[in-house]
Amino acid sequence: MKTQIFSSDDLSLAKAADIIKNGGLVAFPTETVYGLGACGFMPESVNNIFKVKGRPNDNPLILHIGSYEQIYDLALEIPPQMDKLKKFMPGPLTVVLKRKSVVPDAVTAGLDTVGIRMPIQETANRFLKLCGVPVAAPSANISGKPSPTTFDHVVYDLDGKVDGIISGEVCSVGLESTVLDLSTGEPTILRPGGVTKEMLEAEIGTVYVGGDGNRPKAPGMKYKHYAPKAPLYIVEDVNEEISKHSGKKIGVMTTQNMSFDSDIIHFHLGDTPEDYAHNLFKALRFFDLSDVEVIISQDIKGGGICEAVRNRLYKAADNR
Ligand code: TXA
Ligand code: MG
Numbered sequence: 001m002k003t004q005i006f007s008s009d010d011l012s013l014a015k016a017a018d019i020i021k022n023g024g025l026v027a028f029p030t031e032t033v034y035g036l037g038a039c040g041f042m043p044e045s046v047n048n049i050f051k052v053k054g055r056p057n058d059n060p061l062i063l064h065i066g067s068y069e070q071i072y073d074l075a076l077e078i079p080p081q082m083d084k085l086k087k088f089m090p091g092p093l094t095v096v097l098k099r100k101s102v103v104p105d106a107v108t109a110g111l112d113t114v115g116i117r118m119p120i121q122e123t124a125n126r127f128l129k130l131c132g133v134p135v136a137a138p139s140a141n142i143s144g145k146p147s148p149t150t151f152d153h154v155v156y157d158l159d160g161k162v163d164g165i166i167s168g169e170v171c172s173v174g175l176e177s178t179v180l181d182l183s184t185g186e187p188t189i190l191r192p193g194g195v196t197k198e199m200l201e202a203e204i205g206t207v208y209v210g211g212d213g214n215r216p217k218a219p220g221m222k223y224k225h226y227a228p229k230a231p232l233y234i235v236e237d238v239n240e241e242i243s244k245h246s247g248k249k250i251g252v253m254t255t256q257n258m259s260f261d262s263d264i265i266h267f268h269l270g271d272t273p274e275d276y277a278h279n280l281f282k283a284l285r286f287f288d289l290s291d292v293e294v295i296i297s298q299d300i301k302g303g304g305i306c307e308a309v310r311n312r313l314y315k316a317a318d319n320r
Contacts, residue, residue: 004164008123010130012166017130019163025049027140027154028127029168030119032092032177032194033147033281034154035064035137036162043106046136052161054143059220060108061136062094062115062177066128071116074134076100079182084203090120092173092194096181107136109219113183123168139176146226146281146288146316149174153285174278175308179218181210190218192308194277226316228284232295233320234313241296251292253283255300265290276300276309284316 004019006012006026016026020037023045027036036053038045040063050057063074068089071078075097085095099114108114116134119125128135139147140154148154151167158165178193180200189197190210200207210217230251235241238252242264251265252258255276260266267283269276287295297317300310 001160001163003159003162006164006166008126008166008168010126013123013127014130016164016166017127017132020131020135021133024163025052026164026166027148027158027162028124028137028166029121029151029171030064030124031121031171032119032173032175033149033171034140034151035124035135036140036158037064037131037135037137039131040107040134040136041102041104043104046104046106049136049138052158053138053141055138056143058109059138060111060115061138062117062179063103063107063134064124064128064137065116065118065134066125066131068118070134071097074100074103074114074116081182081187081204085180085182085200087203088195088199090118090125092120092177093117094177094179096179096183096190098183113181115179117177121169121172123166127166144225144227146228146284147176148285149278149281153281156285172278174281175305175312178308180207191221192311194305194308196304196307198304226281226284226312227318228295228316229288230292230295231320232284232297232313232317234297234299234317236299238296238298245294245296248293249291251287251290251295253287253295253297255298265292273302273305273309277305280309280312 006016019026020039023042038049094115094117096113096115103114141148142157149171173194178195179191181188188208188210253267255269269279
């Protein structure tokens, strides 16, 4: 398949939106990561997303909307907290709500809930408005790989496999959205992200975190994720760990600005928690393109967005 590349002017986005309306697949930028979109009302197109990504079919997709009002077409009930949470829509927040029957099983993997998100990034918003329909979209990577945060990442994974790719601004957040389950009466974070627990609690009071005790997790969180090719170790003392891998080509990822011998491939994640979020997937993909045999990372401490960075880092390390 020849993949068409679209820039972000209105005419190009309208062409890309036509592909969605006609049942095709288009990857598009958002403030979190690139998504791989299909019309959320066309089950066959939605199923093609799973095929292209090699995604397990019990893992539901998020529906992306361009205007807040579309939420009423999709959700059976709007819980009272939504009044306060509207301020993050648009934004890097996905809310899980009881779904209406118009939402196909192909999107929700048969669950009676649906994840809904309204991206704030300008290109994404214009594109989704032109689509007019809710757009089902997972991250635009091959399953198991780090989510793509640049146009180049998407081309690397999906060129020749999808109808179109929109090239847009870089993904400012760099990690996937916070998934907040509002379908049970106890607001629960199923996946940490750019809208932090603290930010949510400031609006709606106590928010639980999935995976503690018997609270559910997002189905997708059980799968191996974000795995770089080389084994990744998270350590307190980077230099001590380096000494254990002598003779190997080593990659090192740090939050502090450190210097190393010239045969070590070093990626500095940046100076602020926002930088770490923005750069983590870029770093993992950078190491994949290098010939490192082992990756050593400093641990990420602290609350706020660091929770989300740590969540992805530990998954990438597969608990090493
Ligand atoms: O930032 C994002 O959320 C990006 C961009 C493209 O919007 N999308 C994204 O989609 O990360 P994906 O499919 O890679 O991750 C969606 C996560 C999965 O862990 C999935 O299990 C969970 O959200 N999810 C989706 N619908 C759900 C539902 N109805 N109930 C529980 N979890 C759900
Ligand atoms: Mg994903």
